[in-house]
Amino acid sequence: GDVLVEVRGLRTSFYTEEGVVPAVDGVDLYVRRGETLAVVGESGCGKSVTSLSIMRLIPSPPGRIEAGEILFEGRDLLKLSEAEMRRIRGNEISMIFQEPMTSLNPVFTVGDQIAEAIMLHQGLSRRDAMARAVEMLRHVGIPAPEKRVRDYPHQMSGGMRQRVMIAMALSCNPKLLIADEPTTALDVTIQAQILDLMRRLKAELGMAILLITHDLGVVAEMAERVVVMYAGKVVEEGDVYSIFRNPLHPYTEGLLRSIPRLDETRERLHVIEGVVPNPMHMPKGCRFHPRCPYATDTCREVEPPLERVEEGGAVACHVAAERLAREVTV
Ligand code: SF4
Ligand code: MG
Numbered sequence: 001g002d003v004l005v006e007v008r009g010l011r012t013s014f015y016t017e018e019g020v021v022p023a024v025d026g027v028d029l030y031v032r033r034g035e036t037l038a039v040v041g042e043s044g045c046g047k048s049v050t051s052l053s054i055m056r057l058i059p060s061p062p063g064r065i066e067a068g069e070i071l072f073e074g075r076d077l078l079k080l081s082e083a084e085m086r087r088i089r090g091n092e093i094s095m096i097f098q099e100p101m102t103s104l105n106p107v108f109t110v111g112d113q114i115a116e117a118i119m120l121h122q123g124l125s126r127r128d129a130m131a132r133a134v135e136m137l138r139h140v141g142i143p144a145p146e147k148r149v150r151d152y153p154h155q156m157s158g159g160m161r162q163r164v165m166i167a168m169a170l171s172c173n174p175k176l177l178i179a180d181e182p183t184t185a186l187d188v189t190i191q192a193q194i195l196d197l198m199r200r201l202k203a204e205l206g207m208a209i210l211l212i213t214h215d216l217g218v219v220a221e222m223a224e225r226v227v228v229m230y231a232g233k234v235v236e237e238g239d240v241y242s243i244f245r246n247p248l249h250p251y252t253e254g255l256l257r258s259i260p261r262l263d264e265t266r267e268r269l270h271v272i273e274g275v276v277p278n279p280m281h282m283p284k285g286c287r288f289h290p291r292c293p294y295a296t297d298t299c300r301e302v303e304p305p306l307e308r309v310e311e312g313g314a315v316a317c318h319v320a321a322e323r324l325a326r327e328v329t330v
Contacts, residue, residue: 004175004208005054005093006030010068012046012053015061019280023049025232027068028306031176036202036209038223038240040216040255044276046232047212051178054210055095056085072176091121094169096162098181103165104153110137110164111149114171121172136167141197159190163197170201177202180212195221216259220244228252231277231287234306238313248315248324250292286318294319 012024024046031037039047052058053065056077070077072092077085089095097103105113114133118124124132130149137145140163153161162182169177179198183191195218202209211222219226219240226243228236228251236249247253254272274291277283286304289295298318306316309324 002033003030004033004073005210006069006071007050007054008069008071010050010053010070011066012049012058012063013066014063021279022232022282023063023279024053027229027232027234029227029234029237031208031210032225033175034202034206034208035225036211036223037225037227038211038213038219039227039229040213040219041229042214042276044279045229047229048180050229051095051180051210051212055089055093055178056080057089057095090117090174091172092174093176093178094172094174095178095180096165096169096182098184104161106153109150109152110156111151114149114164114168117168118171132171133167136171137164140164140167140170140201141193142167157190158186159194162186162190162194166194166197166201170205170207173205174207176208176210178210178212181214182211183218184213184215191218198222216255228255231282232279233287233316234314235288235317236313236315237306238309238311242311242313248309248313248320249288249317250294250319251288254291286316 007027007029010024010027011022014021014023027046027050029037039050041047049058054070054077058065065078068078072088077088080088104110111130111133114136115126115129118129118132119126134145134149137149142148142160142163156164182198183194186194198209199222213219223240225239226237227234228249230251236243236247236252243252244256247256258272272291277287277290283290285301286292286299289299292299296319302318304316304318304321306314307321308314315321
């Protein structure tokens with residue numbers, strides 16, 4: 001399919017008093033039109049910083065996008081003026097976050113806030129925008145929308161607030177929706193409802209979704225492709241089926257083993273041993289080597305590049321690359 005957004009060699013750092021934190025360190029990924037790409041990894045791996053970089057919402061200072069390109073329909077977003085970027089944000093690309101309370105304004109009704117977004121981007125009158133806000137609330141499954149439109153955010157449950165955020169994000173008909181842990185703060189039942197809603201809306205509206213999550217259950221339900229990040233880098237990429245069936249990177253393997261299985265009676269949650277490295281003191285060679293059961297001397301010295309594999313994915317691992325090469329020759 002055709003590529004909507006392509007991130008090339010993205011490097012985003014934070015300049016703190018303790019030193020420079022290279023939160024994202026040479027990330028390559030792409031999202032095709034209409035697909036859901038999940039970006040997974042433990043917290044601090046750079047997945048949120050990647051999405052905020054795409055939106056150009058990195059707080060600066062202390063943050064700085066230092067290198068790379070973010071091509072949206074072929075245009076490099078990093079070269080646009082702030083005014084041009086504002087037109088892209090909330091028109092072509094919108095974003096929803098984990099905790100909608102922080103993105104909704106407590107002193108305005110949800111109707112006012114959705115209408116405001118609609119007026120800003122579609123140039124409708126206040127009255128028409130309000131009517132459209134009611135329609136949007138109905139669309140995201142809020143019962144009695146003509147009443148709820150007058151609610152303030154605190155009068156709604158967490159699940160309802162997330163629906164409002166989705167309504168706002170979609171009111172401009174974006175080509176790309178970035179969803180950063182959209183259901184993490186919600187209980188399981190509500191989480192399933194919101195994921196359902198996102199799937200339905202995606203099918204109806206044909207937008208692409210960049211889904212940031214640490215939850216592989218969510219990935220399995222939502223995504224067509226997966227990018228796995230570790231310590232500021234992409235370590236594996238592939239279609240969801242290959243990743244779950246045949247993970248190539250030891251870190252991906254470890255993540256998959258950490259999913260609790262329904263058929264396991266006892267708690268046998270496997271966790272990857274060790275901790276995510278301090279980004280100010282990255283291990284030499286492969287950044288995963290201190291935690292990797294397959295690490296060799298080469299791994300401790302030489303950083304493995306992200307290499308394409310035949311099936312169409314990519315992996316950054318010396319041992320996986322060697323194994324694949326052997327499989328090809330025999
Ligand atoms: Fe493990 Fe080496 Fe592969 Fe890194 S390159 S993941 S240390 S086997
Ligand atoms: Mg995050």
